[in-house]
Amino acid sequence: xxxxxxxxxxxxxxxxxxxxxxxxxxxxxxxxxxxxxxxxxxxxxxxxxxxxxxxxxxxxxxxxxxxxxxxxxxxxxxxxxxxxxxxxxxxxxxxxxxxxxxxxxxxxxxxxxx
Amino acid sequence: xxxxxxxxxxxxxxxxxxxxxxxxxxxxxxxxxxxxxxxxxxxxxxxxxxxxxxxxxxxxxxxxxxxxxxxxxxxxxxxxxxxxxxxxxxxxxxxxxxxxxxxxxxxxxxxxxxxxxxxxxxxxxxxxxxxxxxxxxxxxxxxxxxxxxxxxxxxxxxxxxxxxxxxxxxxxxxxxxxxxxxxxxxxxxxxxxxxxxxxxxxxxxxxxxxxxxxxxxxxxxxxxxxxxxxxxxxxxxxxxxxxxxxxxxxxxxxxxxxxxxxxxxxxxxxxxxxxxxxxxxxxxxxxxxxxxxxxxxxxxxxxxxxxxxxxxxxxxxxxxxxxxxxxxxxxxxxxxxxxxxxxxxxxxxxxxxxxxxxxxxxxxxxxxxxxxxxxxxxxxxxxxxxxxxxxxxxxxxxxxxxxxxxxxxxxxxxxxxxxxxxxxxxxxxxxxxxxxxxxxxxxxxxxxxxxxxxxxxxxxxxxxxxxxxxxxxxxxxxxxxxxxxxxxxxxxxxxxxxxxxxxxxxxxxxxxxxxxxxxxxxxxxxxxxxxxxxxxxxxxxxxxxxxxxxxxxxxxxxxxxxxxxxxxxxxxxxxxxxxxxxxxxxxxxxxxxxxxxxxxxxxxxxxxxxxxxxxxxxxxxxxxxxxxxxxxxxxxxxxxxxxxxxxxxxxxxxxxxxxxxxxxxxxxxxxxxxxxxxxxxxxxxxxxxxxxxxxxxxxxxxxxxxxxxxxxxxxxxxxxxxxxxxxxxxxxxxxxxxxxxxxxxxxxxxxxxxxxxxxxxxxxxxxxxxxxxxxxxxxxxxxxxxxxxxxxxxxxxxxxxxxxxxxxxxxxxxxxxxxxxxxxxxxxxxxxxxx
Ligand code: SRM
Ligand SMILES: Cc1cc2nc3c(=O)[nH]c(=O)nc-3n(C[C@H](O)[C@H](O)[C@H](O)COP(=O)(O)OP(=O)(O)OC[C@H]3O[C@@H](n4cnc5c(N)ncnc54)[C@H](O)[C@@H]3O)c2cc1C
Ligand code: SF4
Ligand code: FES
Numbered sequence: 001x002x003x004x005x006x007x008x009x010x011x012x013x014x015x016x017x018x019x020x021x022x023x024x025x026x027x028x029x030x031x032x033x034x035x036x037x038x039x040x041x042x043x044x045x046x047x048x049x050x051x052x053x054x055x056x057x058x059x060x061x062x063x064x065x066x067x068x069x070x071x072x073x074x075x076x077x078x079x080x081x082x083x084x085x086x087x088x089x090x091x092x093x094x095x096x097x098x099x100x101x102x103x104x105x106x107x108x109x110x111x112x113x114x
Numbered sequence: 115x116x117x118x119x120x121x122x123x124x125x126x127x128x129x130x131x132x133x134x135x136x137x138x139x140x141x142x143x144x145x146x147x148x149x150x151x152x153x154x155x156x157x158x159x160x161x162x163x164x165x166x167x168x169x170x171x172x173x174x175x176x177x178x179x180x181x182x183x184x185x186x187x188x189x190x191x192x193x194x195x196x197x198x199x200x201x202x203x204x205x206x207x208x209x210x211x212x213x214x215x216x217x218x219x220x221x222x223x224x225x226x227x228x229x230x231x232x233x234x235x236x237x238x239x240x241x242x243x244x245x246x247x248x249x250x251x252x253x254x255x256x257x258x259x260x261x262x263x264x265x266x267x268x269x270x271x272x273x274x275x276x277x278x279x280x281x282x283x284x285x286x287x288x289x290x291x292x293x294x295x296x297x298x299x300x301x302x303x304x305x306x307x308x309x310x311x312x313x314x315x316x317x318x319x320x321x322x323x324x325x326x327x328x329x330x331x332x333x334x335x336x337x338x339x340x341x342x343x344x345x346x347x348x349x350x351x352x353x354x355x356x357x358x359x360x361x362x363x364x365x366x367x368x369x370x371x372x373x374x375x376x377x378x379x380x381x382x383x384x385x386x387x388x389x390x391x392x393x394x395x396x397x398x399x400x401x402x403x404x405x406x407x408x409x410x411x412x413x414x415x416x417x418x419x420x421x422x423x424x425x426x427x428x429x430x431x432x433x434x435x436x437x438x439x440x441x442x443x444x445x446x447x448x449x450x451x452x453x454x455x456x457x458x459x460x461x462x463x464x465x466x467x468x469x470x471x472x473x474x475x476x477x478x479x480x481x482x483x484x485x486x487x488x489x490x491x492x493x494x495x496x497x498x499x500x501x502x503x504x505x506x507x508x509x510x511x512x513x514x515x516x517x518x519x520x521x522x523x524x525x526x527x528x529x530x531x532x533x534x535x536x537x538x539x540x541x542x543x544x545x546x547x548x549x550x551x552x553x554x555x556x557x558x559x560x561x562x563x564x565x566x567x568x569x570x571x572x573x574x575x576x577x578x579x580x581x582x583x584x585x586x587x588x589x590x591x592x593x594x595x596x597x598x599x600x601x602x603x604x605x606x607x608x609x610x611x612x613x614x615x616x617x618x619x620x621x622x623x624x625x626x627x628x629x630x631x632x633x634x635x636x637x638x639x640x641x642x643x644x645x646x647x648x649x650x651x652x653x654x655x656x657x658x659x660x661x662x663x664x665x666x667x668x669x670x671x672x673x674x675x676x677x678x679x680x681x682x683x684x685x686x687x688x689x690x691x692x693x694x695x696x697x698x699x700x701x702x703x704x705x706x707x708x709x710x711x712x713x714x715x716x717x718x719x720x721x722x723x724x725x726x727x728x729x730x731x732x733x734x735x736x737x738x739x740x741x742x743x744x745x746x747x748x749x750x751x752x753x754x755x756x757x758x759x760x761x762x763x764x765x766x767x768x769x770x771x772x773x774x775x776x777x778x779x780x781x782x783x784x785x786x787x788x789x790x791x792x793x794x795x796x797x798x799x800x801x802x803x804x805x806x807x808x809x810x811x812x813x814x815x816x817x818x819x820x821x822x823x824x825x826x827x828x829x830x831x832x833x834x835x836x837x838x839x840x841x842x843x844x845x846x847x848x849x850x851x852x853x854x855x856x857x858x859x860x861x862x863x864x865x866x867x868x869x870x871x872x873x874x875x876x877x878x879x880x881x882x883x884x885x886x887x888x889x890x891x892x893x894x895x896x897x898x899x900x901x902x903x904x905x906x907x908x909x910x911x912x913x914x915x916x917x918x919x920x921x922x923x924x925x926x927x928x929x930x931x932x933x934x935x936x937x938x939x940x941x942x943x944x945x946x947x948x949x
Binding site (some may be wrong): 006008009012013014015016017018020021022023024025026030032036037038050051052053056057058059060061062065067068070072076077096097100107 | 306307308309312313316317387467468470648649650651652653656657675676677678679680681683684688690691692740932935936937938939940941
């Protein structure tokens, strides 16, 4: 049987205030973020502005600044902050016993929707 | 102790008095508390037998830290002495762990062979310390910190003095380190993560804690990964993965705990991370209950006592058939190290729409952060002043709406509930004339107001006239209130202090000055001392602070990769499609067949869609994937090339023309000089990008007069030009001076760069910088002041001695591989197919 959560690796593999990527076969790459206070978020790795790879941005607080044109994205909601408008799909993520887990269902559907 | 203490038992194995028999496995905090709760509800209902693996009566485990520190004795921490067992008719069997449960026959068997039958069984086996599986972990002298035996062991080791290593910088490890330090050992704490107690504290509080512990003589190594524990017959030291060897006669492993589930698992009970229980602490077998750290409830396991108390209440209610149910707990933590106050509660991770309220008081070493969501507190971190910890925790647990007291919340209970003071402006207006506003410079309210009336109508003006708020800045808020009270409507408009970013009230120059004046050496330290209003800054201030620290402490400051813009972190330029472009250095615009061949090979091997000559006299390879970058760099390195820093706030290119070697007009060897200048300046980090050019004659084919530093060769020497820009707003250079020799041209170049590095604001190129500070300033420092110029040159060359390592070579050799690798790969269709 397949569980509801996919284990994608140890939290320690993601730099604090940084991100790593998980390519999805036949779908869109997922970016896994780790904030300074060790919260973990998963978002489709594609800025709502012009598809910038959010995983490469500067993480501060619970937001990331897109590397291409500096839109700031709220990691929890996927929404652009401030005057910019746009939203990137989020995937539920959590840490359990030091392992990072993302929701299987959301990963599959957001990958297939992409 | 150590013998079996048998008290008032009716004999083992099913009592004749008709009462149901409750057998408890684990004589620890939860097991005994559960029995206490049961006795409080219905003292006669069960006959009780308790098995304990330890040779002790029930004691307060959390007080082992004060026992180790010498602040308490074992007798002080006993919760229930022998008389308690006796008075309540409880049979206590110590020093005899239960090894097996027979759920069909309903009995347990202990190590001594003793078998006892039960009607209800309660498992309260607590946790086992996690031992990291490194070579040498079983050597004598390697211990954990869990029970009284461990403390005895540590005390014996400390008696002999010497060095101790504590692995783990969490609550437990730090308390062990503290105790051992007080007992006279020289202690080193190894922590894998970058900040101490990272699960409870944020970076700022973790940094304060580290500083305080270091001040007490402990050595704290963060980011320290243990490779092995060395020693022949007993421990002699710990070796880290980076090769460092730390001598030690005692090693305490405090890296975490795991619920102790072996007994329950062997008995076939449902196990997750802990023994699975329902809201009434019943396991998958209705006659077997479990409580404490060994259980998993609703997906959670706990490692603190407060949740155990809640569990024990629910459990006892269930045992007397008045089911109430346990619903999980929120927890708070305090570090029990005397003189260091740290508090953390709740959760500050993983939520949408959370806001941080941060207060930093550098002079008193205080940091407070309260996390608010939908007008309710969800988390708090306090350092230095934890007096209000319980108040915040209470508001958190009750989920109280804090909108009415929000503005004053961070100042604590007495202030926030203090009614009359609710308007901060009114409170400031009410201050007496001689009230001290600025503690650092001893400035009274009257003096600040006088300065304002006399024309100091901005914060900067107040700072420069009466010095208020000019030092640590913690009174900035008060001074601003006074400005607005004194000037009324007029303020606001004047209120344009150009701050570094929204996280701080300080400007770039203030921050740079204070970093040097106060000797600040880390980003969290700057944020703390200068009262940053966010927990970890933003994408504007982090890169700026990283640069300012790098510039101030060459060779010492450790660069923070996560504070760098993507291009500098990846050592390549990100493109609109997320691939990268790679520009190797071509010194002075010169190249040769070997380099060209290496580039050509890379273009073919990695299918680069385009290669182009840049405006900077070198070649740019486009469309490289982040995974391929290290391999591309390895190939370019093999061809003799290094990073061109086309991505950096750093020296970019030195353009040259052909010069006297070939050109019929050339007056000097402009090509050679350009190459030498590039060799001297490459790799340096700067406030913004920096471009140089050397032209062999005033025809200026290298466009030296629109560069940050330009040399135009003439018959009699070298004209040095500064502050040019060919970009968004074209600016021709100013002529700085003329020098006679190549060496002088190089020295002046180094001095000018260093002046720019030390004075310009982050992201300010030389052109706007010179317009701001004036050419006279540059002249006075570079041309007129010979000693000053030489000192600048020396400082530049010193800093270069640390920065001329090719970053590509390190990455190609495997450094920071994670920047280039995916964390994993997900194949949804395979997964579905497998189902
Ligand atoms: C590759 C190149 C264009 C080319 O194909 O020739 C180039 C490409 C970019 N330039 Fe440039 N500039 C290039 C030479 C120039 C020059 C000419 C020169 O250096 O002689 C100028 C004008 C001279 C100057 O800087 O004063 C130039 C003025 C700019 C500016 C405006 C700077 C200014 O102060 O006004 C920017 C924007 C910025 O830096 O904020 C910029 C920014 C950029 C960026 C980094 C845009 C960006 O942020 O992504 C482009 C990166 C492309 C890439 O991924 O490689 N580029 N850029 C040239 C690389 C030179 C090299 O070998 O390193
Ligand atoms: C040094 C130290 C400091 C701490 N400080 C704090 C603090 O400040 N605040 C806080 O909230 N928490 C603190 N804790 C954590 C706290 O002590 C635990 O949460 C609490 O003790 C857990 O209670 P428990 O009954 O589940 O486990 P325990 O108290 O460990 O009790 C379990 C008992 O079961 C026994 N046992 C295990 N297996 C068997 C078996 N098969 N047969 C018989 N007996 C068995 C064990 O020997 C042990 O005595 C600290 C812990 C330590 C070690
Ligand atoms: S001028 Fe420079 S920044 Fe503009 S498109 Fe060309 S390379 Fe990019
Ligand atoms: S693509 Fe992200 S800001 Fe433009």
